[in-house]
Amino acid sequence: MSELSHLRLMAGYNTWMNQKLYDAAATLPPGELAADRGAFFGSLLGTLNHLVAADTIWLRRFTAHPARFDALEAALALAQPGALNAVYSDDLATLTRHRRMLDGVISAFAAELADRDLEHVLHYASTKGVASQKRFGDVLLHFFNHQTHHRGQASTLLSQAGADLGVTDLLMLIENVADRDAPPGSS
Template sequence: MSELSHLRLMAAYNTWMNQKLYDAAATLPAHELAANRGAFFGSLLGTLNHLVAADTIWLRRFASHPARSGALEAAQALAPPSALNAIYSDDLAVLAEHRRMLDGLIGSLTAQLADADLEHVLHYASTKGIASQKRFGDLLLHLFNHQTHHRGQASTLLSQAGADLGVTDLLMLIENVGDPAAPAAPA
């Protein structure tokens, strides 16, 4: 599988898992979503807000990529978060809509990229103002790894609250090969 194909798979997995995460969270009452369970961002709602903040930061950085795809232009219009623990919304439905928009941008971005775009060195400053320059394909990989890390925390918080996230394996999105009679993985 090419690097670009792998990143597109990760974008699809990201969208699938975020939908599952928000669907499971929607089964909980508001006080359970906001309950401080000792996670790095306190609550499930805090963790979901952090993912929105971090993805917004990265998408805005990615907007400086010279490919200037439509997804990157749309990302540039996003308001920057005030901090990594910024609260976009205490209302799960509002936050879920924002999450779907971000996931759409990420999916569009990976769909529009060419292999050569992954080699571009992106210059950006961290939230603390530290200058960095890193290969764009590696930064996309970081974006997906960061999401997976915090979704793992969120799945634990859901479990603590009594909600079942269900199957979370990337394997569910990987196509079977070699046996044309084998069923396709569920989407």
């Protein structure tokens, strides 16, 4: 699988998992969503808000790429989070709508990427002001890995609250080679 195909797979996984995460979160009472469970961002709601803040920060950084991706225009309209623990909303329905919008931007952005775009060196500053210069493809890998990391924490928080997220394996989105190689109409 090419690097570009892998990144597009991760964009699809991001959307799929966020839908599952938010659907499971919606089964919990508000008090459970906000309960401090000792996670890095405290609660499930804190973790979901962190993912929105971090994704927004990265998407806005990605707008500096010289390819000027059309899908990222929506990111420019978003307010820059003041911190990684910025709270977009304490209301799950509002946060869900925002998450879906971000996931749409991420998917459209991934579809626009070309192999040559991955070689660009992205210049940016961390939230602490530390300047970095990193290969764009590698930064995108971090972007998707960061999401997976915190969704793993969120799935644990959901489990602690009694909600079942179900299957979360990326493997569920990877095409079965036998299906791909089967003659048309044989399945």
